[in-house]
Amino acid sequence: MITQLDCPQCGGANSLPSGRSLLRCAFCDAALFVDRSGLVLHYRLPRLLDRDQATAALKRWMAGNQTVKNLDRKATLASATPIWFPVWMFRLAGDQGEEIRIQPAAPTPISQLADLRIPAGELKPFTAEMQESHAPAENRQPTIPIETARGWLGEAAERVRETARVHLPLWECRYQYEDRGYVALVDGSTGTVMASVFPEKAESPFWLVALTGLILFALAGLVISHPLLKLLTYGALALPLTLLAYWVSRKV
Numbered sequence: 236m237i238t239q240l241d242c243p244q245c246g247g248a249n250s251l252p253s254g255r256s257l258l259r260c261a262f263c264d265a266a267l268f269v270d271r272s273g274l275v276l277h278y279r280l281p282r283l284l285d286r287d288q289a290t291a292a293l294k295r296w297m298a299g300n301q302t303v304k305n306l307d308r309k310a311t312l313a314s315a316t317p318i319w320f321p322v323w324m325f326r327l328a329g330d331q332g333e334e335i336r337i338q339p340a341a342p343t344p345i346s347q348l349a350d351l352r353i354p355a356g357e358l359k360p361f362t363a364e365m366q367e368s369h370a371p372a373e374n375r376q377p378t379i380p381i382e383t384a385r386g387w388l389g390e391a392a393e394r395v396r397e398t399a400r401v402h403l404p405l406w407e408c409r410y411q412y413e414d415r416g417y418v419a420l421v422d423g424s425t426g427t428v429m430a431s432v433f434p435e436k437a438e439s440p441f442w443l444v445a446l447t448g449l450i451l452f453a454l455a456g457l458v459i460s461h462p463l464l465k466l467l468t469y470g471a472l473a474l475p476l477t478l479l480a481y482w483v484s485r486k487v
Contacts, residue, residue: 275381275398275399275400276397276398276399276400277360277361277399277400278324278358278359278360278361278399278400278401278402279319279358279359279360279361279401279402279403279404280353280357280358280359280401280402280403280404280423280424281357281359281404281424282317282404282423282424283404283423283424283425284406284421284422284423284424284426286315286317286406288426289315289406289408289421289423289426290312290315290408292421292426292427292428293312293315293406293408293410293419293421293428294307295307295428296419296428296430297310301433301435302433302434302435303412303434303435306412306434309412309413310410310411310412310417310434311410311411311412312408312409312410313409313410313411313416314407314408314409315406315407315408315409315421316373316406316407316408316409317373317404317405317406317407317423318373318374318375318405318406318407319373319374319375319402319403319404319405320339320341320343320348320375320402320403320405320420321339321340321341321375321376321377321400321401321402321403322337322338322339322340322348322351322400322401322403323337323338323339323340323379323381323384323385323398323399323400323401324336324337324353324398324399324400324401325337325338325384325385325388325392325395325397325398326395326396326397326398326399327388327391327394327395327396328394328396329394333396334394335352335353336349336388336391337349337351337353337401338379338384338387338388339379339384340377340378340379340384340400341375341376341377341378341379342378342379344431344432345418345420345429345430345431346431347429347430347431348403348420348429351403351422351427351429353401357424358399358401361400361401361402374402377400381398385398403422403423403424404422404423404424405420405421405422405423406420406421406423407420408420408421412434413434417430417432417433417434418430418432419433447476447479448472448476451472451476452469452472455468455469455472
């Protein structure tokens, strides 16, 4: 049985208390998490957005170019719940300097979590007291082992220099649109909105504009042989096609 483990941050040998999974390094006061693979650093990001600010970030995303027109006005927000979502953070050595990659430590249908940027200067120690103070619904439990997350790194796993578990302060927002429910996550530190399934703009009108432009330019290229006249014709066609594309983007 392992009773002593070295801190990955300072190298100090820590005694492993029985039945504890969270502790602090006795030498550098780093927050540590005990896993079968040993000790890893344990952090959290601060929650900077309250419920109103998270909802406002969601509304701005709904009004963007990816979603259907007027989603921000037609959708009905059902709930905005604060959660702490665990991820594994790996610091990798590289030719261009240090690289940070994260992998989910719990199942999630939203793949954008792996693309989030974690600013090292914002990381705060996550203590056992914090874990106990959070409601079970807020504190998502990690179920994906470090070994599995490390395996997702592929060959890059050989360059791992530090591993940490980080709790992300997310807002889980549920909303209704046309009798269907959707879920989006709002990063409580930056306001970034993540969603895998949402009411998207229809692609067919944009494909129609693109096809129309292709046909017109092809016909102009075949019919007109004079280079200067062909260039002027292309310019004349470009303006109405641009206006048409703008009109479609505003209407769809």
